[in-house]
Every structure is written in C-alpha cells, then in structure tokens.
Amino acid sequence: MSKPAFLGIDWGTTNRRVHVLGADGFLLTTQADDKGVLSLTRDQFPAEIAALRARFGDLTVIAAGMVGSARGWVEVPYLPCPVTLGELAGRLCWVEPGRTAIVPGVAIADPLRPEVMRGEEVQILGAVQAGLVPPDALLCQPGTHSKWATLSGGTLTGFRTAMTGELFALLRRHSLLSGLLDGPVEPGPDFDAGLALAMQGAPLGRLFGERAAALLGLRDPASVAARVSGLLxxxxxxxxxxxxGQPVHLLADGMLARLYATAIGAAGGTVHPVSSQAAFLAGIIRICLHQNLWS
Amino acid sequence: MSKPAFLGIDWGTTNRRVHVLGADGFLLTTQADDKGVLSLTRDQFPAEIAALRARFGDLTVIAAGMVGSARGWVEVPYLPCPVTLGELAGRLCWVEPGRTAIVPGVAIADPLRPEVMRGEEVQILGAVQAGLVPPDALLCQPGTHSKWATLSGGTLTGFRTAMTGELFALLRRHSLLSGLLDGPVEPGPDFDAGLALAMQGAPLGRLFGERAAALLGLRDPASVAARVSGLLxxxxxxxxxxxxGQPVHLLADGMLARLYATAIGAAGGTVHPVSSQAAFLAGIIRICLHQNLWS
Known part of the structure; x- marks a missing residue:
C-alpha cells in the first residue's frame, strides 16, 4: 500500500467525507461523519483539521463544498461560469499557505437566472476529466438541492438548481401532509404513479390531492410518501x-440514484449512472496534481 | 335594531368568526378570535358554544368549516360534488338537535383527482344564491389552501386546491430561504417580478435563484419575500x-385579495371581487332559512 499523500474533503452542510489519497492516486480510506459545516462554529475548523492530521498524517488538505461558504470556515469568492477544472485549481483559497486549501464555488451572476454551487463543481469537472462523462453532456446531481449541469467541450457552461429534496423534507416535517409521509420511498408502483401525475404538469397542484385521498380512504396511507416523492x-x-432518448449522466449513489434513474427514464431520457464519490475523487486528485502538490 | 336570531360561525383551523344575525337577516355583530379548532380539544366545544350563548343569547347555532373535521368537534361526512346549497342545508349534522348544527364539507372522491373542502362551500353557494356571482362562474378563494371552484347553473360542480399559502409559510419558517422572507409582501414591482417569472413556467425551479441572487448581491434582500410570493x-x-379576459370571481378580503387580483390580472383574467365574509353570511343565512330556523 502506498503512503498517504493528501486529504480530499467533501465538506457539506450536514455531512463530511474525508478521503485519504495515496501517492499513487488511489483511495486509501474514507471517513464519513456528520461534522457538516452547520455543526461547527467558524473557529472550530482549525482544530478539526488538526484532528484529521493527527489521525491520518501531516498531509496537504484540499476541501470543497459549503466549507467555503459564509456559514463555513472561510467565505471563498465564487468563480464565474463557464469554468474549467484548471481554473478551479488555479484559484484555490489557501487558508494555511501550502497546507490547507478550499476550492471555490461557481456562480452565474445573471439577474434573470442567478445560480450558485459549492462542491458539485468538483464532481462535474472531475467526471469529465476522468472520462466518466463525455465532454458535451447533461448531468444531474440529485440531493437537497438538485443540480442540472451542462458541459460543453469539457467546460462547465451552465447549471440550474431545484429545491426538490428540501421541499420533500419540509412537507414531511412541517406541513399538513407530515403525518402521511412516513412511509417508504423507493421505486415501485406508488413512485411511478406520482411520476405519471407529475408528467401531466403542475405537480404542486397535485399535492393537496394526496391528503384528500387519504381523508377519503381512497388509498393506503403507506403509499403516500412514495407518491409525493414521485410527484416532486x-x-x-x-x-x-x-x-x-437524451442522455443524462446521473451523478448519484444509493436510493436517490435509483429514484432519479426511474424518473429520467419515465421522462424519456437515457440514464448513464456515475458514482458521485468517484467523480469527486477524480476532481480533487486532478486539482491536487494541477497544483504540483503531489508528494 | 332587530333581535338576535341565530349565530353563524365560520370555524376554521386557526381562527373563528362568530356572526350574530338579526331576525331581519342583517348582521348585528361579529366576534373574531383565534379559537380555531386546533386550539381546542374535542370536549371543549360544548363549553365554547355555551359561552357564546351566554354572551349573545340562547340562539340556534350553525357552524361551518374545520369544526366538522376529524380534528374538530364532530366529524361530519362530506357531501359528494356536485352539490347545491339546498343539499348542504338538508344534510346538516345536528350536534344538539334543533339547537346546534354543523354544515357538511364537500368531497370529490375521484382517485385520479381527489379533493375536499370544509367551509368554502358555504361561501361559494352563498355567493351565487345572493347574486354576488353569476350561476356559471369560476371562483378563486385564496388562503393557506387556495380553492378554485366552478359553478354551473348555480351548482358547485368542481374544485381544485393548491397549497400556495402553506408553501409560502413553510419556506418562510423552515427553509433555506427563511432568513430572506421577512420583508413586506404587497403588490408592487417586486411582486410583479415574481409573477412574471412564474408566468414563464416552472415556478418551483425559480425558488433557489432567489437565494442565489441574495448571495451574489444582485438585489435588495427586502425584495425577496414579495418576489417569492409573486412566484408562488x-x-x-x-x-x-x-x-x-376570463372572469374570475375572487372571494377574498384584505391583502390576499389585492395580491390575487394582481396575479389574475397579470395572467389575463378579469377580476370580480367579492367579500368572502359577505359570501359566508349569504350562505349561512340561507341555510338557516331553508331549515325554517328563523325565529
């Protein structure tokens, strides 16, 4: 086994994944935990980094995601879209010079269609650099805020965000529907029924019908969560x-990958699955290489 | 001034309006408070009614709204749509025989498009009986759950519900956008801008852009609440x-009436405003008359 060479951290709002990369570019180990940026105050980040070095070695650290937001460690300015991986690598924010860096996010400062992302850009540009997706492609990254990104000639040229996952969580936790949304969410006839309703248009206008159906005893309450997930x-x-037949490169893992693959298929698209973790690793390794950080 | 003849109560989830009607059919007084059904347990309703009689006289009480739901006093079965005011009046649920009745709600038990309402039916059918709206009409009742109802020949023949108000409240209280939605919501350029975005389609896909715009300093944070209200x-x-030019009979009062009138106009409709309180009174009086309850 090769010696550890650097730590690549996917540091999100609620979760964190610390990847230990070896000198040969292979992943040695991953530590996943719930130390997302919302669980930390700004002044706790140095101690977190020190704890990781104490565990994995005195390594260079490259972090991406919400760690670079106003709620994170250091607010790193966005790079404007279109953007390449080389530009991301060339604009790292060195929190500790030569030792700890944060990858900038990407913004579209169009007043008519403004957008921001932090973290997804490493996956998208890593995937294309590693040949996991072609240089001209439509990518989907489902999540709390799903991203739909366009690559042209290997450059990230545009993206849009939908608050799909957050909306489902709001409905489940706080809405009139909340008592109805504790059932399982997985591909199957209930999810398909929700998809079919959504494809007829106006999915928001269908939400109340799920409560009405439950009140009227028209269907099994356990089916409602999968139906509403299908709707959204x-x-x-x-x-x-x-x-x-349009190809959609789906950067996702686990159940969300299965749900979005089903939905994209139902909408007539052709799904090409890509592991989002593999895409992140491909991106963070190349950022490190670009900087001649490899030890 | 005529003697009080009966109490007509619009008893909703969070609020209650008790109308004291005189023998000549005129409104004597209205008591509005926050004793909605969610603030009361089932066994507290008799004491509430007794307190109202102690204050206003030993009168017949006709109540409508969520008081007849599973979360209210007595769960009253829905009447199927299409429905007339005479059918509502003929199917009152007498909680205390000859003294206290609850008006049934209305349901559409279509598995493909199920719907329910409680309380709005009194306004809709009251409005048409009183000539406030024509016998063939499209009505809009904005609120936590906005209703769009169709009258044909004076009969309520269909309706749909959108969770528009609840969704705005969820976003304001619990979402990623929550810190941005404390500004004023009123007709004006910001509300109009949200309307214009919504008319381009896919309003949900525009929500995240409001946060992005704020992060990028593209607009005044105080404008976001009105913009998001316009979007929804x-x-x-x-x-x-x-x-x-399609006529829309807007049963609403206050700011919500102004906002929906603006939106309906922007969508090309022609607004005919109707006071929702006047419509409720018209309905509840006729239900009482139909029952020969007039003293």
Whole structure:
C-alpha cells in the first residue's frame, strides 16, 4: 500500500467525507461523519483539521463544498461560469499557505437566472476529466438541492438548481401532509404513479390531492410518501424538457440514484449512472496534481 | 335594531368568526378570535358554544368549516360534488338537535383527482344564491389552501386546491430561504417580478435563484419575500390556464385579495371581487332559512 499523500474533503452542510489519497492516486480510506459545516462554529475548523492530521498524517488538505461558504470556515469568492477544472485549481483559497486549501464555488451572476454551487463543481469537472462523462453532456446531481449541469467541450457552461429534496423534507416535517409521509420511498408502483401525475404538469397542484385521498380512504396511507416523492422528483425532471432518448449522466449513489434513474427514464431520457464519490475523487486528485502538490 | 336570531360561525383551523344575525337577516355583530379548532380539544366545544350563548343569547347555532373535521368537534361526512346549497342545508349534522348544527364539507372522491373542502362551500353557494356571482362562474378563494371552484347553473360542480399559502409559510419558517422572507409582501414591482417569472413556467425551479441572487448581491434582500410570493401565487394562477379576459370571481378580503387580483390580472383574467365574509353570511343565512330556523 502506498503512503498517504493528501486529504480530499467533501465538506457539506450536514455531512463530511474525508478521503485519504495515496501517492499513487488511489483511495486509501474514507471517513464519513456528520461534522457538516452547520455543526461547527467558524473557529472550530482549525482544530478539526488538526484532528484529521493527527489521525491520518501531516498531509496537504484540499476541501470543497459549503466549507467555503459564509456559514463555513472561510467565505471563498465564487468563480464565474463557464469554468474549467484548471481554473478551479488555479484559484484555490489557501487558508494555511501550502497546507490547507478550499476550492471555490461557481456562480452565474445573471439577474434573470442567478445560480450558485459549492462542491458539485468538483464532481462535474472531475467526471469529465476522468472520462466518466463525455465532454458535451447533461448531468444531474440529485440531493437537497438538485443540480442540472451542462458541459460543453469539457467546460462547465451552465447549471440550474431545484429545491426538490428540501421541499420533500419540509412537507414531511412541517406541513399538513407530515403525518402521511412516513412511509417508504423507493421505486415501485406508488413512485411511478406520482411520476405519471407529475408528467401531466403542475405537480404542486397535485399535492393537496394526496391528503384528500387519504381523508377519503381512497388509498393506503403507506403509499403516500412514495407518491409525493414521485410527484416532486417527476416535476423536477419534467422541468428539464428532455428530448426523447437524451442522455443524462446521473451523478448519484444509493436510493436517490435509483429514484432519479426511474424518473429520467419515465421522462424519456437515457440514464448513464456515475458514482458521485468517484467523480469527486477524480476532481480533487486532478486539482491536487494541477497544483504540483503531489508528494 | 332587530333581535338576535341565530349565530353563524365560520370555524376554521386557526381562527373563528362568530356572526350574530338579526331576525331581519342583517348582521348585528361579529366576534373574531383565534379559537380555531386546533386550539381546542374535542370536549371543549360544548363549553365554547355555551359561552357564546351566554354572551349573545340562547340562539340556534350553525357552524361551518374545520369544526366538522376529524380534528374538530364532530366529524361530519362530506357531501359528494356536485352539490347545491339546498343539499348542504338538508344534510346538516345536528350536534344538539334543533339547537346546534354543523354544515357538511364537500368531497370529490375521484382517485385520479381527489379533493375536499370544509367551509368554502358555504361561501361559494352563498355567493351565487345572493347574486354576488353569476350561476356559471369560476371562483378563486385564496388562503393557506387556495380553492378554485366552478359553478354551473348555480351548482358547485368542481374544485381544485393548491397549497400556495402553506408553501409560502413553510419556506418562510423552515427553509433555506427563511432568513430572506421577512420583508413586506404587497403588490408592487417586486411582486410583479415574481409573477412574471412564474408566468414563464416552472415556478418551483425559480425558488433557489432567489437565494442565489441574495448571495451574489444582485438585489435588495427586502425584495425577496414579495418576489417569492409573486412566484408562488403566480404559479397557482398560471396553473388554471385562464382564457384571455376570463372572469374570475375572487372571494377574498384584505391583502390576499389585492395580491390575487394582481396575479389574475397579470395572467389575463378579469377580476370580480367579492367579500368572502359577505359570501359566508349569504350562505349561512340561507341555510338557516331553508331549515325554517328563523325565529
């Protein structure tokens, strides 16, 4: 086994993944925990980094994601879209010079269609550099805030965000529907029924019907969560206006990958699955190489 | 001034309006308070009614709204749509025989498009009986759950619900946007800008842009609440697919009436305002008359 060479951290709002990369570029180990930026105050970050070095070695650290936001460690200015991986690597924010850096996020400062991302850019540009997706591609990254990104000639040229995951969580936790949304969410007839409703348009106008159906005893309450998930994910996918057979490169893992693959297929798209973790690693390794940080 | 004849109560989830009607059919007084059904347990309703009789006289009570739901006093079965005011009046649920009745709600038990309402039916059918709206009409009742109802020949023949108000409240209280939604919500350029975005379609996909714009310093944070309100109300109205100049009878009062009137106008509809309180009174009086309850 090769010696550890650096730490690549995918540091999000609620979760953190610390990847230990070896000198040969292979992943040695990953530590996943819930030390997302919202669980830390600004002055706790240096101690967190010190604890990681105490555990994994005195390594260079490259972090991406919400760690670079106003709620994170240091607010790193966004780079404007279009953007390449080389530009990301060339504009690292060195919190500790030569030792600890944060990757900038990407923004579209168009008043008519403003957008921001932090963390997804490493996956997107890593995936294309590693050949996991072609240089001209539509990518989907589902999550609390799902991203739909466009690559042209290997450059990230545009993206849009839908609050699909957050909306489902709001409905489940705080809404009139909350008592109805504790059932399982997985691909199957209930999820498909929600997708079919969403494809008819106006998914928001269908939400109340799920409560009405429950009040009227028209269906099994355990089916409602999967139906509402289908409605929201189906609405998210339908908004993209996919052409028949259009390839969608789906950067996702686990259940969310299965749900979005089903929805994209129902909307007529052709799904190409890509592991979001593999895409992140491909990106963070190349950022490190670009900086001649490899030890 | 005529003697009090009966109490008509619009008893909703969070609020209650007790109307004291005189023998000549005129409104004597209204007591509005926050004793909605969620503030009361089932066994507290008799004491509430007794307190109202102690204050206003030993009168017949006709109540409508969520008081007849599973979370209210007595769960009253829905009447199927289409429905008339005479049918509502003929199917009162007498909690205390001859003394206290609850008006049934209305349901559409169509598994493809299920719907329920409680309370709005008194306004809708009251408005048409009193000539406040024509016998063939499209009505809009904005609120936590906005209703769009169709009258044909004076009969309520269909309706749909959008969770527009609840969604705005969820976003303001619990979402990523919550810190941005404390500004004023009123008709004006910001609300209009939200409407314009909604009319382009896919309003949900525009929500995240409001946060992005704030992060990028593209606009005044105080404008975001009105913009998001415009997005959601505009999306609600756009889903109705109004024909150019189509009359919409807007049963509303206060700021919500102004916001929906603006949105309906922006979508090409022609607004006919109707006071929702006047419509409720018209309905509850006629239900009482129908029952020969007039003293």
């Amino acid at each position: 994910i189906g609405g998210d996918v339908a908004e993209q206006g996919l052409a028949p | 109300i505009g999306g609600d109205v756009a889903e109705q697919g109004l024909a150019p």
